[in-house]
Amino acid sequence: MKDKAPKTHRLHIGIFGRANVGKSTLLNFISQQDVSITSPQKGTTTDVVVKTMELLPLGPVVFLDTAGLDDTSLLQEKRFNKTLRALDNAEVCVLIVEPHIWSEYEDFVVREAEERKIPLLAVVNKIDKGRLSLEVKRRLDGNGLAYLELCALDTARRDEYIKAFKERLRCVLPADFLYEPPLAADLIPAASLVALVVPIDLQAPRGRLILPQVKMIREVLDSNAACLVVKEREYPYFIKRLPQSPALVVCDSQVVRQMVADTPPGIKCTTFSILFSRYKGDLTEACRAAAAVDCLAPEDKVLILEACSHHPIEDDIGRVKIPRWLSMYKGFKVNFDTYSGWDFPSDLSSYKLIIHCGGCMLRRRQMLTRLNKAKAAGVAMTNYGVVISFLQGVWERVLEPFPASFWALKEALKRNKEKRREDEDCAIKY
Ligand SMILES: Nc1nc2c(ncn2[C@@H]2O[C@H](COP(=O)(O)OP(=O)(O)OP(=O)(O)O)[C@@H](O)[C@H]2O)c(=O)[nH]1
Ligand SMILES: [Mg+2]
Structure with a gap:
């Protein structure tokens, strides 16, 4: 079945670099689709181009192809800010460089990624035009960057390049992406019972539960436990009649005082918002x-x-x-x-x-x-x-x-x- 992971759960990979280094070509090369327009003209990409895809074994990802940082058009400042916004949104930064150029823009990306504590993978593109220069290699090593050399037009070596790209990416990925902290699983023993106190008030969307509630129910099931979902009004009635005390009670923050008053001492309780x-x-x-x-x-x-x-x-x-x-x-x-x-x-x-x-x-x-x-x-x-x-x-x-x-x-x-x-x-x- 096609993966429908929402954007919130996808690894966001930002592609950055000077204009014309081949950012969009690389995105098309990896996705094997014409997602982003490419051309020999500088400033081809003017807004952030978003491409969601399945990058196995990493899972669902979002690529953010950005405008070249040295693009000197009139709209430069706006484009520049959008590119910075993409940096804020990315979990990983891919910096594309050419084999023989390292400028203030490459330094800028390295610095900005460092400030945001985002890992960075460098891709030396266009190796068909020349070998990686000693100076660029010195800069990459000096900044402690993992890098990969490729030619984003070389379709004959595409599989080999994509494999290497995914491997390097996995090595630089943040630990909290690979090992996401639990929402509440560590508080839910197997065969236990969890009570969720969910007010259905004016703010509740019609006919459905909201994401924190759904995610919590799923985590209870994944923990081989059972779940009682109840409104705050019925909660005092049910808490007294449960076959076993809940291992955990989670409520909407708006009813926290009442939930605490209704929950017998010794039972762990908290709120969805605290868990989030x-x-x-x-x-x-x-x-x-x-x-x-x-x-x-x-x-x-x-x-x-x-x-x-x-x-x-x-x-x-x-x-x-x-x-x-x-x-x-x-x-x-x-x-x-x-x-x-x-x-x-x-x-x-x-x-x-x-x-x-x-x-x-x-x-x-x-x-x-x-x-x-x-x-x-x-x-x-x-x-x-x-x-x-x-x-x-x-x-x-x-x-x-x-x-x-x-x-x-x-x-x-x-x-x-x-x-x-x-x-x-x-x-x-x-
Ligand atoms: N020779 C060679 N040319 C390449 C390679 N990768 C991209 N190009 C060419 O470089 C030019 C610029 O590529 P783009 O992908 O549009 O560059 P970009 O970084 O997205 O540029 P902006 O969107 O303007 O910032 C195009 O003519 C590409 O065909 C490569 O590996 N080798
Ligand atoms: Mg582009």
């Missing part, structure tokens, strides 16, 4: 960041980031509920900005705290890029599930299954307290 924070990003970092809530002052601004764009409805979680809960917790009206979909503010420095959704529609790479951007701007970035359970006073219970993250938040809160005490002592002295 661990799966897509860095739960411990998100927990540490949640402590910044305590330090928010009335003039501070909070940024809410949602991965999917949707028309907000009444009582929207990001626009209404979190702002309301946070303002109630702080005792003053907190200032918020909300961005959704692909929008991401270019300047994060004006924010004191970022609260990101679970990111179920983002790939891990995209979430980590966002985390890195926040870190670079010195802004704490937490997650919906963590912050909601914090504001609702149940964070200790729902973070208990993740000891490192639990202690990260506990320690951060302790440091806040010590700092406040020091500040108060200072104020008294003056």
